[in-house]
Amino acid sequence: MKSYEENRGLVQLQDIRAQVNHSFWGFFGLSVLKFLTIIVAVMICCFPVLYFMIPMAIVMPIYVFTKQDATGAYSESYSLIRDELLMTFLTVLLLFILVMVLSFVFALPATMYTYLKMGLFSVTSTPPL
Known part of the structure; x- marks a missing residue:
């Protein structure tokens, strides 16, 4: 999108590749550091x-x-939460609970459909004599 906006409707694949190559190792290194x-x-x-x-x-x-x-x-994340550790923990916990509840709500219809379909097919099939 950045390349599209900067080049007025044209996408430069070389610029995109250069940006990805530039940012990939930073994300990879930060992920390893987190792990x-x-x-x-x-x-x-x-x-x-x-x-x-x-x-x-x-x-x-x-x-x-x-x-x-x-x-x-990495160091900025520690300095950012230094004074607000409890509030940040509660925010992360609240977001985790919200994501879990929403995933349950959106998965519930699919689960109900699967069980209903499984029940209907088990009733209609009869074992051979």
């Missing part, structure tokens, strides 16, 4: 996992919106 942080927190104990999960939940949006490097976004 290692969570693994170390799990190995230490249960409480650090909760402490480290909060910055790891917001590190990718920080990386995307502030256009920093991966280590800058």
